[in-house]
Amino acid sequence: LGVIIGLFLIYYYATPSIDHIRNYQWKLPSIIYDRTGTVELYRLYDEENRIVVSHDAIPNSIRLATIASEDQNFYTHHGVDPLSILRALRANLSSGRIEQGGSTITQQLARALFLNNERTLERKVREALLAIKIDRALEKDEILDLYLNTVPYGANAYGIESAAHLFFDKKALDLTIDESALLAALPNAPTFFSPYKNNLDELKNRQEHILLRMYTLGYISRSEYNQAIATETLARILPRSDAIIAPHFVFAVLDELKEKYSEADLQTKGLRIITTLDLDLQKSAEQIVREGAEKNKTRGAENAALVALDAKNGNILAMVGSRDYFDTTIDGNVNVTMEKRQPGSAFKPFAYATAFSKGFQPETPLYDTLTNFGPDGTGKNYIPQNYDGKFHGRLTMRQALSMSLNVPAVQTLALAGVQDTIKLATAMGITTLTDPKRYGLALVLGGAEVRPLDMANAFSVFGQEGRTHDTTGITQVFDRTGSEIVLGTRAESIQAIEPEVARKINSILSDNAARTPIFGPNSPLAFPAGIKVAAKTGTTQNFRDAWTVGYTPSVAVAVWAGNNDNRPMNAGADGVLVAAPLWRAFMNVALKRFPETGF
Numbered sequence: 001l002g003v004i005i006g007l008f009l010i011y012y013y014a015t016p017s018i019d020h021i022r023n024y025q026w027k028l029p030s031i032i033y034d035r036t037g038t039v040e041l042y043r044l045y046d047e048e049n050r051i052v053v054s055h056d057a058i059p060n061s062i063r064l065a066t067i068a069s070e071d072q073n074f075y076t077h078h079g080v081d082p083l084s085i086l087r088a089l090r091a092n093l094s095s096g097r098i099e100q101g102g103s104t105i106t107q108q109l110a111r112a113l114f115l116n117n118e119r120t121l122e123r124k125v126r127e128a129l130l131a132i133k134i135d136r137a138l139e140k141d142e143i144l145d146l147y148l149n150t151v152p153y154g155a156n157a158y159g160i161e162s163a164a165h166l167f168f169d170k171k172a173l174d175l176t177i178d179e180s181a182l183l184a185a186l187p188n189a190p191t192f193f194s195p196y197k198n199n200l201d202e203l204k205n206r207q208e209h210i211l212l213r214m215y216t217l218g219y220i221s222r223s224e225y226n227q228a229i230a231t232e233t234l235a236r237i238l239p240r241s242d243a244i245i246a247p248h249f250v251f252a253v254l255d256e257l258k259e260k261y262s263e264a265d266l267q268t269k270g271l272r273i274i275t276t277l278d279l280d281l282q283k284s285a286e287q288i289v290r291e292g293a294e295k296n297k298t299r300g301a302e303n304a305a306l307v308a309l310d311a312k313n314g315n316i317l318a319m320v321g322s323r324d325y326f327d328t329t330i331d332g333n334v335n336v337t338m339e340k341r342q343p344g345s346a347f348k349p350f351a352y353a354t355a356f357s358k359g360f361q362p363e364t365p366l367y368d369t370l371t372n373f374g375p376d377g378t379g380k381n382y383i384p385q386n387y388d389g390k391f392h393g394r395l396t397m398r399q400a401l402s403m404s405l406n407v408p409a410v411q412t413l414a415l416a417g418v419q420d421t422i423k424l425a426t427a428m429g430i431t432t433l434t435d436p437k438r439y440g441l442a443l444v445l446g447g448a449e450v451r452p453l454d455m456a457n458a459f460s461v462f463g464q465e466g467r468t469h470d471t472t473g474i475t476q477v478f479d480r481t482g483s484e485i486v487l488g489t490r491a492e493s494i495q496a497i498e499p500e501v502a503r504k505i506n507s508i509l510s511d512n513a514a515r516t517p518i519f520g521p522n523s524p525l526a527f528p529a530g531i532k533v534a535a536k537t538g539t540t541q542n543f544r545d546a547w548t549v550g551y552t553p554s555v556a557v558a559v560w561a562g563n564n565d566n567r568p569m570n571a572g573a574d575g576v577l578v579a580a581p582l583w584r585a586f587m588n589v590a591l592k593r594f595p596e597t598g599f
Contacts, residue, residue: 028050384410
């Protein structure tokens with residue numbers, strides 16, 4: 001009587017409530033998708049990589065294989081199977097320790113959802129009473145669905161859907177009988193029976209044992225059994241890989257998400273994150289950067305990076321931070337599109353835009369002659385030279401910017417003002433000019449460090465008649481129920497520069513005739529008649545960085561080439577030689593997606 005009363009009290013007071021078991025909140029991974037919301041880029045989880053599916057998405061083959069493997073009396077007992085317990089008790093008594101538990105599917109579910117795996121009599125009693133409670137509350141198919149969505153299959157795959165994807169790259173609904181039997185073998189000992197471990201013979205034997213039980217229990221026919229036994233299921237197991245698409249972009253998105261969520265939340269909340277990534281453009285960008293960087297090795301440049309934005313809203317369309325994310329010899333995991341590098345002459349348009357905002361014109365004359373701009377702060381006089389080592393006399397601001405001449409650019413910065421130029425560049429989206437007092441006239445030749453992402457964004461302002469947009473890699477975030485989450489409001493687009501100033505820069509940077517004296521008529525920046533694309537190259541001192549940044553009203557693209565460790569490239573490895581070919585190759589692809597050109 002005391003035992004009965006004790007069990008009664010434990011049943012009602014010492015076992016967890018199962019009131020919400022139908023809406024159990026599993027730990028779910030957060031999944032990052034491309035802009036279509038259909039292609040998975042990456043999933044973030046701590047231990048439990050789980051995909052929860054409905055009853056209709058689970059095939060009978062895995063149900064029957066699981067019952068044959070774990071609990072053949074599942075549909076007849078009431079949560080606990082006394083015969084199984086007696087068999088386990090006899091085995092444990094004969095061995096002198098607890099080797100078998102005799103647990104039913106329902107007991108295993110109770111343990112997985114509410115208890116732990118410690119082998120004690122107390123836990124077994126609570127497990128059994130919880131199983132009875134669950135059996136009274138749920139239909140058998142509900143219990144089996146919960147079990148198949150809950151249990152671990154090894155290699156961080158929790159639930160049958162995740163296991164089917166991991167091991168066979170298919171939905172659970174498409175599993176064959178032999179595949180179902182193999183997966184049903186795993187929850188019993190996920191680590192021991194793992195297809196990625198050394199116990200493949202034991203796994204194969206267990207699979208065959210399950211298939212034989214399925215046949216003897218009448219779950220499958222003789223022909224189905226023979227076919228399943230004859231199939232080499234293990235040969236179809238996929239190699240283990242931590243799949244990720246567009247890794248530099250993905251981790252940039254995660255950094256953006258971590259402004260609102262902790263890493264623990266991202267690993268367990270089951271968020272569905274729709275990004276801005278255009279997968280076709282991303283694949284093209286990766287190939288172009290990889291092949292371009294390989295060619296550039298002859299010029300001493302081992303790496304390259306590319307970022308492309310939708311100029312109309314700041315959405316990141318493609319982001320390639322290095323030629324190979326996984327190449328440790330070049331620090332490939334570093335995302336150069338978000339690193340600070342000196343831009344060389346690519347910074348010049350900001351100085352000219354500042355001058356135009358003060359009344360200067362593209363037709364304003366300048367004199368490209370030997371000029372001493374006075375002490376530069378190091379005790380020496382600042383006497384800049386042009387890239388070609390020549391001086392070109394009287395010319396206009398249009399010609400000076402188009403030909404990227406250094407002396408007129410320094411003159412223009414002196415006329416526009418260093419502080420005002422910094423203010424304008426910052427308003428346009430350059431985020432790294434945080435110490436204005438340390439920059440002098442060398443600013444216009446790339447004396448300050450900027451990020452390629454910011455350069456693409458700032459140049460897009462010219463194509464948008466002077467209006468800015470914040471960059472982002474995320475369009476929508478949904479919680480596990482499908483409700484949209486508001487991450488925060490993006491800053492309103494502002495008028496950073498006057499439209500007429502932007503139009504003047506657009507006209508100059510798309511004027512191939514004006515740049516021809518230095519770049520020649522057929523450089524990578526030259527487009528056929530009727531296609532208007534603006535662009536500017538840049539090369540830093542000692543050839544440590546090479547740039548090309550260009551845009552249309554629809555797309556803005558920044559390309560960097562060089563070495564992550566700041567080693568100089570070979571002499572002559574300038575922006576038009578090592579960066580512009582990559583930029584042009586990508587623009588040729590992007591212009592098919594965004595044919596609108598002209599300003």
